[in-house]
Amino acid sequence: MAGKVEARRDALRKTLIDLAEVKVTEGGLTAVKARELAREAGCALGAIYNVFGDLHDIVIAVNGRTFVRLGQAVEASLEDRLQDSPTDRMIAMSEAYLDFAEANRNAWRALFEVQTVAGVEAPDWYHEQMKRLFGLIEAPVRDCFPKMPEDDVVLMARALFSSVHGIIALGLDNQVSEVSRADMTRMIALVIGNVTGNR
């Protein structure tokens, strides 16, 4: 019996994440509403809070999926590139990030909005995913700066991620700097190229 209840809980959990994922994809974080999810899942409103602590937990679960897809996209850009220069590898990863952000605009934005909205600590797996992503950047940073202290390698990888993120976030998300795709690509190449001495 316990197994059956558990299985039903897991099925509802998955259904709710699936539904919330569609909402986030179509309308961003604010489109996730408990009442609508319950109606579409065919469950009582209270049932949602039996499987998730609150709506925030569902959004975090959606972000978890987005993060996995983002990591896969960035990693895929390195395939057949192990012989490329560190600069070229970093630019390839940056462009994969840009492609992902463009193709998954709302889900990508939700990754960075969720903590701000809720003001609660991000879960462990979130930090681990982020660490994994930064790890992909640390490798070419080490190749570029073989004498750089490890503390700085870690900060440089984070700084370069943040730089590329900043170029893309400002370029895609508002009209502050009105940046075309070609200009974003050039900006990424200018920063990464000059930081790494085009190695």
Add this chain to the structure above:
Amino acid sequence: MAGKVEARRDALRKTLIDLAEVKVTEGGLTAVKARELAREAGCALGAIYNVFGDLHDIVIAVNGRTFVRLGQAVEASLEDRLQDSPTDRMIAMSEAYLDFAEANRNAWRALFEVQTVAGVEAPDWYHEQMKRLFGLIEAPVRDCFPKMPEDDVVLMARALFSSVHGIIALGLDNQVSEVSRADMTRMIALVIGNVTGNR
């Protein structure tokens, strides 16, 4: 008579911006609510829409003030620094930006959230303020790269602004990368220093 009506309109306009500025400072963009503003200004709800097209216009006016203060803070960081190296000047401006963002968290965030919320074109003065800010960065970029084509100087200045913005936005606004003030300062120095060859 026309002058008197005009003066009253202007006074209400200023009162509403003052009140909205306090709201944005205390609670961000979502804290600006027409009904509350009308109550606090002692005017009818409809009167707001006689002086502003909609709530979005009030928020844009608040952002205008924030932008002026931000520009002044960044410019002030260059005082007595004309003899400093371009790298040092860019780092000084970046730290002024970090100071401003930290001290004006909500108002600063509102600068980048407003267009996303409304989905309308930013006004001309917005672009002009942004151009002015980028202009401050273009000068040391030119000093660092005397042979760089002007198109690239413009893009490099925007890229460096976006990079520093990305480092600060991710560092301050959520727990994705858990960055301390000291680490943010180091990340800025690593990116700016390496891009400019520490000149």
